[in-house]
Amino acid sequence: MNLGLDGKVIIVTGGAKGIGEAISKSLAAEGATVVIAGRNEADNQKTVAAITAKGGQAMQVKAELGIVADCENLIDATVKAYGKIDGLVNNAGANDGVGLENGSPEAFMKSLQQNLSHYYNLAHFALPYLKQSKGSSILNIGSKVADTGQGNTSGYAASKGAINALTREWAVELLPYNIRVNTVIPAEVWTPLYETWINSLPDPKEKLKSITNNIPLGKRMTTAEEIADMSVFLISSRSSHTTGQIIYVDGGYTHLDRSLK
Numbered sequence: 001m002n003l004g005l006d007g008k009v010i011i012v013t014g015g016a017k018g019i020g021e022a023i024s025k026s027l028a029a030e031g032a033t034v035v036i037a038g039r040n041e042a043d044n045q046k047t048v049a050a051i052t053a054k055g056g057q058a059m060q061v062k063a064e065l066g067i068v069a070d071c072e073n074l075i076d077a078t079v080k081a082y083g084k085i086d087g088l089v090n091n092a093g094a095n096d097g098v099g100l101e102n103g104s105p106e107a108f109m110k111s112l113q114q115n116l117s118h119y120y121n122l123a124h125f126a127l128p129y130l131k132q133s134k135g136s137s138i139l140n141i142g143s144k145v146a147d148t149g150q151g152n153t154s155g156y157a158a159s160k161g162a163i164n165a166l167t168r169e170w171a172v173e174l175l176p177y178n179i180r181v182n183t184v185i186p187a188e189v190w191t192p193l194y195e196t197w198i199n200s201l202p203d204p205k206e207k208l209k210s211i212t213n214n215i216p217l218g219k220r221m222t223t224a225e226e227i228a229d230m231s232v233f234l235i236s237s238r239s240s241h242t243t244g245q246i247i248y249v250d251g252g253y254t255h256l257d258r259s260l261k
């Protein structure tokens with residue numbers, strides 16, 4: 001299937017590592033020009049180099065996405081470099097463990113800023129350009145935590161719940177412009193973030209085993225590439241009549257009967 005991404009300019013936040021890295025590389029392999037945004041310039045450059053070494057097109061913009069001015073600068077830098085924006089992948093986020101007991105009002109607001117505000121800010125600043133592009137779309141990366149809870153992570157859970165709500169809200173607001181908005185929900189994907197989280201637990205090996213045992217399809221983690229495959233399809237105009245959808249790429253982890261063997 002030709003996804004028609006040749007020459008499309010797509011921003012991927014957190015595009016240097018984990019799920020974002022896989023999305024950046026898949027988009028580039030499909031012919032898109034990828035703008036990788038993240039706070040660590042060396043990480044960004046490494047992924048840009050990996051893409052260009054394979055003949056792909058990419059650039060990076062250093063951005064701490066919790067800062068509004070960095071979000072605005074990311075959009076400006078993209079337009080300055082390529083003159084247009086065809087798609088936005090809102091992906092950057094981290095399960096930062098700001099809970100009721102181990103948090104504070106300040107930490108909660110900071111978590112929203114790190115996990116939620118930039119999804120809105122980037123969509124807001126990119127909108128004039130997305131409107132000019134034909135068949136543009138926004139793809140958000142959410143989390144199963146919005147459905148299941150996890151405990152001790154109020155800021156992250158609130159952000160991911162809001163991202164699901166904004167998917168429907170933006171899909172409606174942007175109907176007149178034919179801009180589609182969808183969200184992909186991962187559950188358990190091995191990435192640098194996941195590795196840090198599991199290693200923070202008392203018995204990481206045992207915990208990992210108990211998690212994978214509960215993943216119905218294949219008793220294994222989802223790969224970042226499996227998240228990327230769905231994401232790239234949804235950002236492309238081959239999914240031209242799909243909008244406002246929240247799609248779980250999780251081996252059935254969130255919804256299927258736990259008694260299934």
Ligand code: NAP
Nearest residue numbers: 014017018019038039065091092093143188189191192193
């Ligand atoms: P990751 O391995 O940590 O990669 C995320 C990248 O985004 C990193 O380069 C990180 O930089 C960057 N980043 C995060 N917040 C940023 C900010 N505010 N400003 C600038 N850069 C920022 O994470 P991942 O596991 O791929 O997660 C990607 C997305 O998937 C997140 O939205 C996460 O909530 C979601 N998700 C993941 C899983 C999973 O199992 N992995 C499950 C459910 C949902 P640093 O390295 O400097 O932090």
